[in-house]
Amino acid sequence: MPARVLIVDDDPTALAALEMRLSEEYFEVSTAGDGEQGLEQMKADPPDIVLLDVVMPGINGYEVCERMRSDPELLHVPIVMLSVKSEPEDVVQGLKAGADDYLEKLFDDLVVLARIRSLVRSKLMMDEFRRREQTSNQLGVLDSEEDLIDSDVLGRRILVIDDDAETVGRIPMALASSYQVTSERDPDRAMAVARDGEFDLIVVSLTMDGSDGLRLCSHLRTMEETRQTAILVITEPDSSEMLVRALEIGVSDYLKVPVNTDEMMARVRTQIKRKMYQDRLRANYETSLALAVTDSLTSLHNRRYMVSHLETLMERGRESGRPVALLIMDIDHFKNVNDNYGHAVGDEVLQEFAERIKRNVRGIDLAVRYGGEEFVVVLPGTDPEVAKMVAERLRQNVAEEPFEVSADVGTITVTVSIGVTVYDGTEVSTDGLLRRADEALYTAKNQGRNQVVTV
Structure with missing residues (x-):
């Protein structure tokens, strides 16, 4: 959408x-x-x-x-x-x-378009975390939501990366009145410091003479330790193309030289508050995963959580007109795996299957162990064509790469049948939508298994 x-x-x-x-x-x-x-x-x-x-x-x-x-x-x-x-x-x-x-x-319309896309990407991801927090609140897993509107950002940690001696002195000095600031002029050293420092914000100059600031930002976005850290870049006034690329990489905000101190402090405060809020949402999400809403074998969400979350998504879909796709899948002839190799190997297959699901869906999608060898994926904002494409990609990934197991046989060939349906805002209950997807799954199995059927 x-x-x-x-x-x-x-x-x-x-x-x-x-x-x-x-x-x-x-x-x-x-x-x-x-x-x-x-x-x-x-x-x-x-x-x-x-x-x-x-x-x-x-x-x-x-x-x-x-x-x-x-x-x-x-x-x-x-x-x-x-x-x-x-x-x-x-x-x-x-x-x-x-x-x-x-x-x-x-x-510059390219800049404003990139800025819009950047902000919307962040909002949609946080919307999904908020919805999952709401679901957990409804289940009684978490306490009531508490937005960090008036959170105190003083004393938070900032890393400044710039090879210009004057800038490295002036900017940290201004920030030091409110924050704990670390400065690094060498990019390689800065990456090591960023990895270990648990910073709330990293300021990166794109005007460095001896280093590629954009590449540095890209590395920061790919490192596990800094993937969620806010990044603020400093750029020249006439460098629109570089700014657009920075926003596309995932930079959070920017300043143009000459840097106005009051503007810098305002932008820094906004980014740190947002980071604190996002950290809170993610922490609550992780807590909810650990408290009775996950499947202990696969670490996917369980059926109880999925039903409540699906109800929330369908209600929002009725209001917004955005579709919600549902994939229900069943590992073909799974009973034979347990009978031939034992339940321990069966568990290994279930765990690997769950990992393949996670690798083939987005962060905002909800992967669920529905029960036994049945799994469900809920895809917000996904139309039938895209949902079928995701299901087919997953089916191929399972069928074409054998599963490694601890049994003497070494690997097992596994296939999956998948039923797909999409909620389009019409009057249908959560149970009705699940039944519709289950009917598609039943058809896939009757037609020979190892296939995707959409209704």
Whole structure:
């Protein structure tokens, strides 16, 4: 599904031009002519991101931003402010009001498109973690949700990587009034420090003479220890192409030289607060996995968790119109594995099968051991064609690569039958959707097994 963008602007010409440009990039765009109208539309149907003018009749963009950040339903919707007012104090005011970014209206459209995609990617991932936290709350596994709106960021750890002696002195000095700051001029040494330092934010200069800052950011995003760490890059004012590439790599935010200290402090605070919130969501998610909602053999979610989570996704699908795909699969002739090689080998097959599922689905998808040799995958926002493609990819992965086992035979050939169905917002219960997928699975088995059937 395309990301939903709400543009709030009282200038019809600017609004129409931006709407056309975003529509060309396959965003789903809605518009509002002033702040009050924008807030009403957001409350009725929260978008994935808001592009917000600053100077408008009635309430201005800053007040809209503040009201969004005080509303639990809109708190996590990304905001990009667009304005002809571009003095440093204007930018800082917007960031302090709660905006994720502040751009001149005469912006480079490649930059704003990359920024929108970057912010939406982050939001959608966090939305999924919030939904899973909500599911765990409903099951009584976790305590009630507690957003870190007023969290204290003082004393958090920041790593600054820059080979310019002046910058390495000036930026850390400004940050040191509020944070624990480590500076590194050598990129190789910086990677080792980043790996061991448990930093909340890493500041990387893309203007280094002897090093490729983009490659450094890419390495930070691939290392397990820094994959979730916020990254803020420093770039030249006219380096739009480099900034776009940085955002595509997964950089969290950016500053342009000459660096304004107040803007830097505002952006740093925003990124650290977001990192703390994301850490909380992930920690709660991991806790929920360990408390009665996972299958002890495969470490996948269990049936109890899946049913509750599927109900949540279907309810949201009714409201948003976004599909929810369901794959139900059964290992073919699994009883023969247990009979011929023993239950211990059967368990090895189940564990390896679970690992192959995890390797073939997205982070936002829910993989479940449904019972015995039956497994389920729930794929939010997935249409029938993509769901069938995912199922076929998994089927091939299982069939084409034998399973290594501890029995004398060494490897076992395993196949799987998969039934696929998609919830499209129609009136059907969770049990009804599961029955529909099970009917497709039954058909796959009756037609000879080792195949995918969609209904």
